Amino acid sequence: MPSAATERLHPAAKGLDARPGHEVLDVLLTAQAAALDAVRSALPAIEAGAVLMADAMRSGRRLVYAGAGSSALMAGADGMELPGTYGIPSERIGLLMAGGLPTDAIMPGASEDDAQAADLAAAEIQAGDTVIAVTASGRTPYPMAVAITARSKGAKVIAIANNPGVPIFDHADVAICLPTPPEVIAGSTRMGAGTAQKVALNLMSTLMGIRLGQVHDGMMVGLVADNAKLRARARSMVMEIAGVDADCAARALATADGAVKPAILIATGTGKDEATRRLAASDNNLRAALARVNKTGTGSRTTKTNHGSEI
Structure with a gap:
């Protein structure tokens, strides 16, 4: 019996291929839900990873994702x-x-065994970057080699794996263990392990975005509106946060060259240059910039908090 949980046989897999389709799907779905449960125990480490990611962004460095296969x-x-x-x-x-x-x-x-190719690829990594190395087994040579090279260059490493006590954690500043159960299809880590990885990555990068001030009351105010759907979303955000109508929001976005955060300040009556200055003085945090506008009385409108009171 393999020692790694991701390679073991699932207890519900016996006779799986001979069962009715709806029963097979129920087993698969139940296993996916169990894999999600494994993420909760990793929340403290996921938060620590988000801090490293945000630090890299604030310092002008890069995020580098590394892995093999799924x-x-x-x-x-x-x-x-x-x-x-x-x-x-x-x-x-x-x-x-x-x-x-x-x-x-x-x-x-x-290709996942090609550590030499990983070393060559990792040559672009520099001190201050944050590397997110993902491997279900925790011992895949390619992401292992990237992690080792990254740390030797002074980069921070976040390692995500689905087995405890695995070698890649020895080369990580933050170790995120997602102890998912054995796969219903043994070794098919695109299933439960992959689901847990995707959720952990989503959580970590979303918290990073929040800490960077790119989210305001659940709205992605840092988005790049490069299609019709996102332009409409940007307009709605300006309307909601600044408390203006669609025409005013559209004019503010045009003045701000489509950037949501300065457009919101502009819609409250702040000039374009002043909006840029206030965001810079607030570390690009919209809530802090809006507080500055209302404190000085520069804006012509008030803005609501998420509790509905004026700030």
Whole structure:
């Protein structure tokens, strides 16, 4: 019997292939829910990881995601969504995947063992960067090598794995263990392990975005509005937070070149240059910048807190 939980046989898997479809799906769904439960025990470590990510962003450094196979796909999905969601410049996100990011459905399995390729890929990592290395087993050579090289260069490393006490944690500043149960399809870590990884990554990067001031009352005020849906969302956020109508919100966004946070300040009656200055003085935190506007009386409108009282 393999020692790693991700490689063991699931107790409900016996005779799975001979059962009715609805029963198979119920077993799979139950296993996915159990995998999610494993994330809760890792919340303190996930919070610590979010701190490292936010520190890297504040200091002008980069986030580098690394992995192989399905773990790399989970990591890559998180990294690729950060620019649009939280306005993080794409050049400050690195994506290192064993064998390279696929442009088709081919992911060569042997590439995950190529530590030499990982060393070459990790050459771009610099001191002050934060690396998020993801591996279900916790011992995959590619992300292991990236983690080791990253630490040797003075970068911080967040390691995410689905087994306790695994080697990659020895090379991590923050170790996030997601102790998921055995997979119903033994070893298919795109299932429970992958689900837990995706949730942990979502939680960590979302908390980072909040700490960077890119979220206000649950609204993604740091988004980059580059399509019709997001432009409408940006307009709605300006209307909601500044308390203005659609035309005023649209004018403010046009003045702010589509950036939501300065547009909100502009919609309250602040000039464009002053809006930029106030955000800079508030560490780009919208709530703090709005408080400055209302304290000095520069804005012509008041803004509501999430409890409905005026600030």
